[in-house]
Amino acid sequence: MSTNKDMNLILKIWRQKDQKSSGKMVDYKVNGISPDSSFLEMMDVLNEGLISKGEEPVEFDHDCREGICGMCSLYINGEAHGPDRAVTTCQLHMRKFKDGETVTIEPWRAKAFPVLKDLKVDRSSFDRIQQAGGFISVNTSGNTQDANATPISKYNADKAMDAATCIGCGACVATCKNASAMLFVGAKVTQYSLLPQGQVERKERVLNMVKQMDLEGFGNCTNTGACEVECPKGISLENIAIMNREYLKASITKED
Amino acid sequence: MSVLDAKIPEGPIKEKWTNHKNNINVVNPANKRLIDVIVVGTGLAGGSAAASLAEMGYSVKAFAYQDSPRRAHSIAAQGGINAAKNYQNDGDSIYRLFYDTVKGGDYRSREANVYRLAEVSGNIIDQCVAQGVPFAREYGGLLDNRSFGGVLVSRTFYAKGQTGQQLLLGAYSAMNRQIGKGKIQMFSRHEMLDVVKVDGKARGIIARDLVTGKIERHSAHAVVIASGGYGNVFFLSTNAMGSNVTAAWKIHKKGAYFANPCYTQIHPTCIPRSGDHQSKLTLMSESLRNDGRIWVPNNLDDVKAIREGKLTPTAIPEESRDYYLERRYPAFGNLVPRDVASRAAKERCDAGFGVNGTGEAVYLDFKSAIQRYGKEKALVTGNHNPTDTEVLEYGEEVIKAKYGNLFQMYEKIVDQNPYKTPMMIYPAVHYTMGGIWVDYNLMTSIPGCYAAGEANFSEHGANRLGASALMQGLADGYFVLPYTIGDYLADEIRTGPIPTDTPEFDAAEKEVSDTLNKLINIKGTKSVDHFHKRLGKVMWNNVGMARNESGLKEAIKTIREIREEFWKDVRVPGTTQGLNTELEKAGRVADFLELGELFALDALDRNESCGGHFREESVELDGEQKGEAKRDDKNYKYVAAWEWTGDAGKSKLHKEKLEFNDIELKQRSYK
Numbered sequence: 001m002s003t004n005k006d007m008n009l010i011l012k013i014w015r016q017k018d019q020k021s022s023g024k025m026v027d028y029k030v031n032g033i034s035p036d037s038s039f040l041e042m043m044d045v046l047n048e049g050l051i052s053k054g055e056e057p058v059e060f061d062h063d064c065r066e067g068i069c070g071m072c073s074l075y076i077n078g079e080a081h082g083p084d085r086a087v088t089t090c091q092l093h094m095r096k097f098k099d100g101e102t103v104t105i106e107p108w109r110a111k112a113f114p115v116l117k118d119l120k121v122d123r124s125s126f127d128r129i130q131q132a133g134g135f136i137s138v139n140t141s142g143n144t145q146d147a148n149a150t151p152i153s154k155y156n157a158d159k160a161m162d163a164a165t166c167i168g169c170g171a172c173v174a175t176c177k178n179a180s181a182m183l184f185v186g187a188k189v190t191q192y193s194l195l196p197q198g199q200v201e202r203k204e205r206v207l208n209m210v211k212q213m214d215l216e217g218f219g220n221c222t223n224t225g226a227c228e229v230e231c232p233k234g235i236s237l238e239n240i241a242i243m244n245r246e247y248l249k250a251s252i253t254k255e256d
Numbered sequence: 257m258s259v260l261d262a263k264i265p266e267g268p269i270k271e272k273w274t275n276h277k278n279n280i281n282v283v284n285p286a287n288k289r290l291i292d293v294i295v296v297g298t299g300l301a302g303g304s305a306a307a308s309l310a311e312m313g314y315s316v317k318a319f320a321y322q323d324s325p326r327r328a329h330s331i332a333a334q335g336g337i338n339a340a341k342n343y344q345n346d347g348d349s350i351y352r353l354f355y356d357t358v359k360g361g362d363y364r365s366r367e368a369n370v371y372r373l374a375e376v377s378g379n380i381i382d383q384c385v386a387q388g389v390p391f392a393r394e395y396g397g398l399l400d401n402r403s404f405g406g407v408l409v410s411r412t413f414y415a416k417g418q419t420g421q422q423l424l425l426g427a428y429s430a431m432n433r434q435i436g437k438g439k440i441q442m443f444s445r446h447e448m449l450d451v452v453k454v455d456g457k458a459r460g461i462i463a464r465d466l467v468t469g470k471i472e473r474h475s476a477h478a479v480v481i482a483s484g485g486y487g488n489v490f491f492l493s494t495n496a497m498g499s500n501v502t503a504a505w506k507i508h509k510k511g512a513y514f515a516n517p518c519y520t521q522i523h524p525t526c527i528p529r530s531g532d533h534q535s536k537l538t539l540m541s542e543s544l545r546n547d548g549r550i551w552v553p554n555n556l557d558d559v560k561a562i563r564e565g566k567l568t569p570t571a572i573p574e575e576s577r578d579y580y581l582e583r584r585y586p587a588f589g590n591l592v593p594r595d596v597a598s599r600a601a602k603e604r605c606d607a608g609f610g611v612n613g614t615g616e617a618v619y620l621d622f623k624s625a626i627q628r629y630g631k632e633k634a635l636v637t638g639n640h641n642p643t644d645t646e647v648l649e650y651g652e653e654v655i656k657a658k659y660g661n662l663f664q665m666y667e668k669i670v671d672q673n674p675y676k677t678p679m680m681i682y683p684a685v686h687y688t689m690g691g692i693w694v695d696y697n698l699m700t701s702i703p704g705c706y707a708a709g710e711a712n713f714s715e716h717g718a719n720r721l722g723a724s725a726l727m728q729g730l731a732d733g734y735f736v737l738p739y740t741i742g743d744y745l746a747d748e749i750r751t752g753p754i755p756t757d758t759p760e761f762d763a764a765e766k767e768v769s770d771t772l773n774k775l776i777n778i779k780g781t782k783s784v785d786h787f788h789k790r791l792g793k794v795m796w797n798n799v800g801m802a803r804n805e806s807g808l809k810e811a812i813k814t815i816r817e818i819r820e821e822f823w824k825d826v827r828v829p830g831t832t833q834g835l836n837t838e839l840e841k842a843g844r845v846a847d848f849l850e851l852g853e854l855f856a857l858d859a860l861d862r863n864e865s866c867g868g869h870f871r872e873e874s875v876e877l878d879g880e881q882k883g884e885a886k887r888d889d890k891n892y893k894y895v896a897a898w899e900w901t902g903d904a905g906k907s908k909l910h911k912e913k914l915e916f917n918d919i920e921l922k923q924r925s926y927k
Contacts (some may be wrong), residue, residue, distance in 0.1 A: 016852040018834055036671075044535055044785070051783045051838065059837055061323065063496040065536045067665060078637035084668070116467055117835040123446065127324050131436040136388045140308040140734045142379040142388040148343060149706050151397025161390040161415055164422060168326055181771055187457040197388045202690050 001026035007033045007099040013058055014106045016115050019122075023024050023115065024203065025104075035095040038066060039082060040072065042094055060119040064071055065085055067091040067232065071166030073174070075106040088169060088232045101134040108170050110179035113189040123170050125216035126184065126254045133205040134213035136189045156194045165233045172227035172235075178219030183227040185213050186239035189246055202249035259515075260897060260912045263695040264368045268916045272557045273372045275608070279737055283668035288313030291745050292476040292486030292754070294461055295502045296448045298325030298431065300424055300726060301709025302482030304733025307430035308821060310439035312738055318431070318440055318476055319463055319841070321447045321498055324430040329484060331730060333420025334662065336402060336412035337726040339377040344857060348409040350374045357724060358919050360406045360593050361689070361717020362867035362887060364516070364895075366695070369695060369714045375736040377776040380858055381413055387426040391415050397407055403546055404722035406593035412723040417512035417662045419542050423726055427733070446472070446504045446842065449511050449771075451479055451705060452764045456873075458507075458705035459754050460761065462768045466840060469833040471769055473761045476703045477755035478741055480506055482733070485688035485710040487520065487846045489855060490800070491792025493685035494526060494539040495511055497719070500844040501851050504692050504711050512700035513897035513910060516690035517851065518859035521720055521868050522801050523686035526681075527618040527669055537684040537745055538669060540662055542722040545590045545741040547625035547655065548679070550597070552609040552618050554578035562611050569619055569678050571612070575735070580604055588926040595719045596926060598683035599885075603802050610740035612680055619678035626651030626675070673889055683801060687725060688859075689716040689868065693897040693912075697740035698732060701897075708732035713895070717865025772832045775842045780825030784841045787822045791815065791845070791852055799856050804872040808860040812853055812905060819849040864888035881923065889921055 007118030008031045016023025031047050037045075040062050047057035063071040078080035079131040082092045097103060105119065113121040138144060162188070172183040189206050198205070219239055228237040283291065291314050295306040298320040306318040320328060338468040342355040353374040360364060381399070385391065391413050392400040401410040416423040434440040435441045445466040452460040452475070460475035468531040477764070486495035487499035509512045552560050553572055561567035580600055582589045592600075601618050606611070611617050630651025634642035652675050658662065666674050692700050692707035694714055700707050709729040716724065798811035822845070830836040865885035874886045895912040 021354045034531055035535050036530045038535070038669075041533045041535050045533070046783065048783055051827060051829055055574040055828070056503070058840060062326060063322060063498050064329060064332045064493075065497055066538045068418065068669075069322070069329070069496060071322060071327050086664065087668055091665070093668065093671070095671060108564045120835065123323060123456055125764050126325075127432070127435075127442075127444075132427065135432060135433040136386070138430075139311045140304070140383060140430070140738065142376070142383070142695055142735055146378075147378075147381040147385040147391075148398050151394055153739075154393045154395050157390050157393040157397075160388075161422075164390050164417060164425065165416075167421070168324065191390065191484055192388055195388050195390065208552050237298075 007035060007094060007097065007171060009042070009097065009100070010102040012102065014103045014117070017057070017208050018117055019114055019182060032095055033049040035093070038065070038090060038092050039074070039092040039094065040198070047048055059117045062090055065090040068167060070169040073108050073121065073169055073171070075174055077104050080108070080175040081232055085231060086234055092250070098215065101106050108174035110173045110218070112179065113170060113173065114179070118163060123168070126170065126181070128216065129181065129185060129209055129212045130188065133208035135200070136192065137201060138197070150196050150252070152195060160191045160194040163187040163239055167233055169232065171217065171230045172231060175226045175230040176219065177224065177226070178222060180221045181213050181218040182218070182229070182240045182243065183231065183235055183237070185209050186243035187235050189243045190239045193242065193246055202246070203250050205253045206243060206250050207248040207254065261367060261695065261908050262912060264366070265696065269368060269371045271542065272368050272377055280740065282745035283746050285313050288748040289315060290752070291315065291748055292317065293478050293480065293741070294474060294476040295319070295480045295482060296331060296461065296589060297328065297482035297484060297709070297711070298422070299328030299330035299482065299484055299709060300427055300712070300729030301733045302433050302480070303328065303424065303427035303706055304730050305480055305737050306440055307427060308734050308738040309741070310434035313380035317443065317476065319443045319446045321445065321466065323440065323444050325431055325444065325814055326425060328424060329423045329499050331423045332496065332539070332725070333496070333726055334417040334539065335404065336419045336544040336723040337380065337411060337415035337423060337682065337730070338404070338411050338721070338723045339727065340374055340411060341378050341381060341740070343399060344410045344757060345457065347411045347802050348411050351837065352409065353377060353411065354840070355919060356407045356729055356804065357715065357721060358717065359924060360721040361719050362924055363717065363889070363893070363916065363921050364519070364866055364914065365717030367916060371918070372736065373640060373728060374729050376731045379735055380727060380730045384426050387429060388654070389415065389422045389426045391422070402543055403591065404593045405542055405545060405597065406588070406721045414543065415602065417543070417659060420726060422868055423730065424488065427730070431620060449506065449843065450764045451507045451702070451770045451851060452760055453510055453702065454754070454758065454760045457703045460756065462764050464768070469836065471765055473756035473765060475756045477745055477751060477870060479747045480706045480708060481692065482708040482712050482736065483711050486851060487685045487688050488793065489852050490685040490795045491788050492529065492537050492796070494523060494537050497536060498544070500847070502844050502847045504707070505847040505851055507692065507705055508698060509900045510679060511702045511900070512705060512707070514691070514854060515693035515895050515897045516858065516888060517855040517898065518799070518862060518869050519689035519718050520685060521687040521689060522595055522598045522683045524594055524601055524683050525620060525681045526686070527790045528612055529614065529668065530680040539684070539686060540666060540679065541680060542594065544620060544659060544662065547658070548620040548622050549579055549624055550581050550590055550601070550618055550620055551577045551579045556608055559609050559611060563613060565604040578609070585926045592926045593719060594722060598801060599870060601683055602693055616682045617680040618682065620681045621678035622655055622674065622872055623678070626655055629654035646900055650696045653662065673698045687720055689713065689718060689720055698737050699740070706737060706741060708737050718869055724882050735762055771831070771843070772839065775826065775828050775839060778826050778828065780823065780827045782825050783827060784838055784845050787818060787826060788845045788848070790818050791849060794818070795852055795855070799859055802870050802872055803859050805860065808856050811856040812860070815849065815853045815856065815906065819853070822846065822849055850904040854898055854907055857905065858898065861896060864892045866892070872917065880927065881925065887923065
């Protein structure tokens, strides 16, 4: 545990009243921040101060504060989820910053993620991509076959799990110069393509999800790999390659 | 007829559920389209219920306060999900899972409900695999299992340390399929603020669009509350920041009884708090107790030296360590149930053996496991004479494969490497066994209003076993509620669409708007968090791991004072229009301030120790069990179901007597 003394910081934060208004960067000071506190706890201190001064607190998304719900989404000093690696904003700790530092905080920037207020954005485009095909069509019945009836190689199960760990935060989109969602979509396509249960709808799934992704206004992938670097869950760029292969195969061989 | 009729079907326990399913009414497929069901909450219970109901043909409206159903807090469950599959051939069975759950719950749950839960547990795993949930597998391609506390078999299925996430994404994908078909209308960033009753039946809800601030009316033939637990009444808990009691509390105030509010699970393995800045506590999965050994130094000089930074835990020799769980409970050791492990940690820390600055931490040590796995892996890889360094490397590899994400999470938060030095852990509020009272059909005491998952009270008694929350959430949503709700809805096929321009909806909407306006217009001096933190402190100190009469009475008095002050002096900035997180929080804390009082009142009424509820007045005074919790079956073998009367402190107690026909009541012994 760090024994460093408390820190004072200058914050430059994007403030925007609502979706229709234009926004601007506003400067704030926060003092007495413990290096052991998380970035969002620092934001809590800022907001407590604003409330006591009669000002409106800064709106930002967050919920589980343990790096799994995917709700938190701050662009800190030009990096999605800030300077640390393999963490979400809520897992970022203030010991990664220096006393007196100026910290710039922006929302995710992408056409498909419109700002709702301050640092909160609308990521429902991700939901719509999943609704287009991110599932296996099996009803609840109690009569599906026994879970062990179809063995799945540990290698494929583990690879599917690696892809499935995506938390849908959108850091990949926010960090991509093209605002591409291909890491997100690729992860889901890969998960199901590796599992026997995903085979029947394999072609339709990738075609439908990619179509919806394009409709939402996400950009294309130009292989810079920034998404992989900023992904808090370490989703590999390989998933994009797999999705591209799946898409090509499906386009050529689809039945109808 | 008593209002507390649990409607448990007749017949032997093994046949109750099957017979009940055969005998209840069903709705014909053409009529299901004409019936609307509202589901509040999209975690494992709500998400699976919404998806299953829509698959069956009902028109579903689902509500979540988060921006997507995938973010519900079920996602944070780490360790696993239980099912009586007996894949390990270790003697597991439906009966054994039933028995373990009733015993683990300290004989305060309903036998018939628990048996049904055990019965459908296997189906859950089948269903999830069919959905593409990537559970952990062995090299042969079959599903792997691990052990959890309070049981002697290996029945826990898992997906790394992210089982809740994978199961929720499974339910979310099933929901997405139905949303895409228009069978589920999804309302994200919406919060339910009241239930609407017409002629005594639940007929809809009032919800607030959290982006625009608009108050909306939604009608339905039935309302399902699956809004999770209320651990955030303690301010600090492992729950998500937004987790709240509001939906459950609103139906309580409209006639749904609240059962056993004091049954709270304090989870033994959480990262200890480090200071006043802390906003939440982080869980370290119970699965770690499979391989981690819990200890504190056995002399106070070492404790002092550690706290002063003059001694490191790795330098303390074996003989100077007190592996207190192994010492006190040789049969179960580090895998005793959560309530027992938590109290044992508190006991050591209260005695002065806590190993961090706050005095509230014990060690969870993986050194033995690293050594054991390292030697095993060396042999497997053909290295028959490994050096100590090699053993360490091999062992750390194995531990990393099992718990890598948890170790990483720990390191990010605490800034220490748990592969090299023991983790520090301390108990934290994690789960609430209490909740809305429901009958066997999961219907609350409001006709047409159901409660599922953590929001209801029914399966875990006074203590929940590890990996059983996911099981219960999915059992309720996939396999119980979709059947039982048909029994009620069969009478609704002639009702037709329910209008929202009625006096009942007018009145409910006005009440909601008035409350929001009142909160905004107090314009006091203190923030919502200020009051929430004060409430949390009272709850933790007086209504936490150990409770006594005078402390509880004091808590009731203090909570009332805080509540009064809140309504005079809270400051909620902004307006009721548009996005306003502080206003959302204010509404939730207002409800916690009422629930907190009922919680303490329930703990005061129950003058026995059972499961997670420990009354200092009720302990074993002598014999082998000296100092352990003492249950009082003669006087307290009941479910305490509280009726709202207009003031939390004057709530009316109804008792549902618990019958145990298939399990003999015994003192829980893990020694």
